Each structure stands twice: as C-alpha cells, then as structure tokens.
Amino acid sequence: MKTTTLQHKLWMSATGLFLCFFLVIHLLGNLQLFLPAAEAREKFSWYSHLLAGNIIIEIIAYVLYASIITHTVHAILITSKNTEANGSKYEYDKRGEASVWYSRNMGLLGTIIFLFLIIHFKDFWYQYKFTNLPLDAKGNKDLYTIVVKAYQQLWYVLIYEVALIALGFHLLHGFYSAARTLGLFHPKYVKWVKVLGWVYTTVVTLGFMAMPVYIYLNSLS
Ligand code: HEM
Numbered sequence: 001m002k003t004t005t006l007q008h009k010l011w012m013s014a015t016g017l018f019l020c021f022f023l024v025i026h027l028l029g030n031l032q033l034f035l036p037a038a039e040a041r042e043k044f045s046w047y048s049h050l051l052a053g054n055i056i057i058e059i060i061a062y063v064l065y066a067s068i069i070t071h072t073v074h075a076i077l078i079t080s081k082n083t084e085a086n087g088s089k090y091e092y093d094k095r096g097e098a099s100v101w102y103s104r105n106m107g108l109l110g111t112i113i114f115l116f117l118i119i120h121f122k123d124f125w126y127q128y129k130f131t132n133l134p135l136d137a138k139g140n141k142d143l144y145t146i147v148v149k150a151y152q153q154l155w156y157v158l159i160y161e162v163a164l165i166a167l168g169f170h171l172l173h174g175f176y177s178a179a180r181t182l183g184l185f186h187p188k189y190v191k192w193v194k195v196l197g198w199v200y201t202t203v204v205t206l207g208f209m210a211m212p213v214y215i216y217l218n219s220l221s
Pocket of ligand 1: 051124125143147167
C-alpha cells in the first residue's frame with residue numbers, strides 16, 4: 001500500500017509532539033546544571049544514574065529513539081514525494097508570498113538538528129552508556145564533568161547555539177503544524193494554540209541555549 005501525504009504527516013505530527021514532550025523533561029532534568037558546581041556534579045550524575053537504572057525510563061528511551069528515526073524517515077519520504085510532484089522546487093514554489101521562511105525550510109532546519117543530534121549523542125549519550133567514565137564520590141559515572149568540559153570550548157558552545165536557534169524555528173512551526181494535523185484544537189482557538197507554541201518554543205529554546213553559555217562563562221571566572 002502506498003503511504004499518502006496525510007499518513008506521512010500524521011506520523012510526523014505524533015512523533016513530533018512526543019519529541020516536544022521529551023524536550024520539556026530533558027530541559028527540567030538539565031536545569032540541575034545551574035546549581036553551584038559541587039552540588040550540580042553530585043545531583044546531575046546521580047539523576048543520570050537513576051534514569052539509566054529504571055526499566056520504565058528505558059522503555060520510554062526506546063520509544064524516543066524510534067520517534068526520532070520515524071520522524072526523520074517520514075520527513076525524507078514526504079520531501080522526496082513533494083519534489084517528485086512539483087518538479088524543480090524553486091521554480092514552482094510561490095508559497096513565500098503567504099508563509100514565513102522557517103515553515104518553508106523545515107527540512108533544512110531538521111537536517112541541522114539531525115547533525116546536532118549526531119554530535120550530541122556521540123559526546124554525551126555514547127560516552128555515558130558505553131565508556132568507562134571516572135566515578136564521582138557516590139560511585140556514579142561523572143557525567144557532569146563531561147558536560148562541563150565540552151562547554152568550556154567556545155567553538156563547541158557556538159555549534160550548540162546555532163543548532164538550538166535552528167531547533168527554535170523548527171519548533172515554532174512544528175508545534176502548531178502538528179497540533180493542526182492531529183486535529184487537537186477547534187479552529188476557534190487557532191490564536192491560542194499559536195500563543196502556546198510561541199511560549200513553549202521560547203522557554204525550551206532559551207532554556208537549552210542558556211546551559212552551554214552559563215557553563216562557558218563560569219569557566220572563565
Ligand atoms: C544544551 C543543552 C543540553 C544538554 C546540557 C544536554 C545534555 C545531555 C546529556 C548529558 C545526555 C546524556 C545522558 C542521558 O542520556 O541522559 C543527553 C542525552 C540526550 N539528549 Fe541532550 N542535552 C541538551 C540539549 C538537547 C537537545 C536540544 C536535544 C534535542 C534536540 C537533546 C536530545 C537528547 C537525546 C535524544 C538524548 C538521549 C536520551 C536518552 O537516551 O534517554 N538534548 N543530553
């Protein structure tokens with residue numbers, strides 16, 4: 001059976017909203033990085049250890065990885081389908097007259113986020129799960145030091161900031177678009193869903209952007 005554009009969109013919307021939910025949890029957990037260094041080291045590494053040893057969290061993590069893959073695969077399929085149907089994209093694409101630039105460049109923004117995730121997984125997730133990190137005073141893997149060391153490098157902080165700006169614009173359109181595709185609101189409430197999307201995007205994006213900058217500035221003093 002051939003997958004229709006609507007089916008692709010439904011998959012992308014459902015996985016996209018789940019990823020939005022994950023970002024809130026991830027942001028809340030990472031807020032511990034703002035604690036005074038000694039307390040942050042203990043709590044952040046303890047928290048990561050707690051998550052790693054929990055079977056329910058492990059199942060949710062597999063749903064998370066599957067969501068990232070599903071979201072990406074359907075994005076590629078829908079883009080190639082549109083290109084096939086419209087021929088040369090730029091010649092026929094006149095939507096700029098009615099839409100904002102970031103809603104027309106979701107593929108590009110998504111690609112930047114995907115590249116960011118490869119770096120992010122390699123430097124934090126892989127290090128934590130598959131290498132023998134030094135242990136902290138409580139015997140937990142010292143993930144805090146790995147994160148702090150990474151953000152002590154200005155070039156690395158800049159990579160994060162660029163990727164997080166891309167994430168912000170991606171979320172700004174994605175949140176609203178997903179809610180609309182899934183029919184989660186009555187057209188009467190369009191304005192409020194847009195406001196919610198703006199608030200969500202601003203809090204999540206600025207929250208994540210503040211972390212590398214905070215750690216970098218702290219390392220200078
Ligand atoms: C800039 C602030 C961020 C910091 C300090 C941070 C930190 C971390 C750390 C230390 C880990 C590995 C430990 C763990 O698995 O819990 C991790 C995992 C992860 N991060 Fe981030 N992260 C940030 C932003 C983001 C963003 C913006 C995204 C998504 C676009 C993201 C997606 C993920 C994913 C999917 C995982 C794997 C989670 C799992 O295996 O359960 N992170 N992050």
